[in-house]
Amino acid sequence: MEKFINHIQLGYLGLLPFLGCVGWPLITGSSAINLEFFTFYSIAILAFMAGNLWHAGQQTYADAIKAVLPIIPIAFLSFLPPAWILAWLAASFWLVLLFEKSTPQWQNYHVDYQKMRFVLTGVVFVCHIFVIGISVYPE
Structure with a gap:
């Protein structure tokens, strides 16, 4: 458990900017600035989470593609309305969790870490x- 305690603490700390962007x-x-910050932070965290699944040289080509699949369309999404971008990001956090759960390493993770990943993904969603809702109905 001790080797996962830092991951769990950092995971919950990483949630604070998401909650702040909802509360602010x-x-x-x-505000447009809040929406942009939330979007950029979400992209950064999603890229980080997906990147953690990419184990170069230790996985199949298909698993490597699955690890980065949610991130590839981000550049193209920038041409869409913010609500569509946020919807893709919200769904992508679930995709990353599903991909992580399908890895052999998932079985070696502590149950508290597994629970934390599900809770964080749900809260981020x-x-x-x-x-x-705030971007579609601003006032």
């Missing part, structure tokens, strides 16, 4: 839904 517009009113 509720307090001050929505809900944050995306709230921010989509």
Whole structure:
């Protein structure tokens, strides 16, 4: 368990900016800067999570592609409305979790880490839904 405690703590700490981006517009009113920060932070965290699944030289080609699949369309999504980008990102966090659960390493992870990954993915998904609502109905 000890080798996972830092991962669990950092995982929950990484959730704070997501929660802040949901709470800030509720307090001050929505803003384009908040929406951009949330989107960029979400892309960064998603890329980090997907990148952690990429074990160069230790996996099949198909598994390597699955690890980066949610990130590849990001550049093309930038031409779409913010709500569509956020919807892709929200779904992609679930994809990354599903890909992680399908790896052989998942069985070696501590149950608390597995639980944390599910909780964080669920909370991040809900944050995306709230921010989509804030972006579609700003006031």
